[in-house]
Amino acid sequence: MSVSFEATLPASGPTGIEVPAEVVEGFNAGKRVPVVVTIGDYSYRSTVAPYKGPYMISVSAENRAGAGVGHGDTFTVTLEHDTAPRVVDVPDDLAAAFGDDARAAWQKLSFSHQNAHVQSVLSAKSAETRGRRVEAVLLALQD
Numbered sequence: 001m002s003v004s005f006e007a008t009l010p011a012s013g014p015t016g017i018e019v020p021a022e023v024v025e026g027f028n029a030g031k032r033v034p035v036v037v038t039i040g041d042y043s044y045r046s047t048v049a050p051y052k053g054p055y056m057i058s059v060s061a062e063n064r065a066g067a068g069v070g071h072g073d074t075f076t077v078t079l080e081h082d083t084a085p086r087v088v089d090v091p092d093d094l095a096a097a098f099g100d101d102a103r104a105a106w107q108k109l110s111f112s113h114q115n116a117h118v119q120s121v122l123s124a125k126s127a128e129t130r131g132r133r134v135e136a137v138l139l140a141l142q143d
Contacts, residue, residue: 001081003023003078007019009069019079024055035080035082057079086111094118106141
């Protein structure tokens with residue numbers, strides 16, 4: 001099931017779009033609904049969630065650029081309930097650094113926390129920085 005609606009990205013403040021309550025309720029999947037968001041020809045995975053009252057979807061700088069939209073723009077948004085498993089591809093160097101305890105801790109993390117750690121490692125510009133970030137992930141998994 002997919003639903004389309006018109007949305008406006010605020011001219012300033014948080015970069016998210018409000019999702020009508022009837023759209024969220026129509027998915028019959030609770031208050032935090034995993035979705036595929038499509039703006040024009042660009043799609044990305046996200047989660048609709050209540051934020052200070054209304055239901056919202058974030059639109060990061062990367063997703064704004066991909067969709068070709070900016071602050072103050074009005075556009076059509078299509079949401080489709082995303083039932084596919086959310087799996088993070090762990091870089092080889094990070095996976096190789098996992099011991100049994102770290103691997104077990106990693107498996108307990110949510111998709112978004114795993115993804116944040118992986119993006120940190122992947123965005124390193126030098127091998128030294130990447131190594132430090134792998135170590136930082138391992139330290140975070142000990143907590």
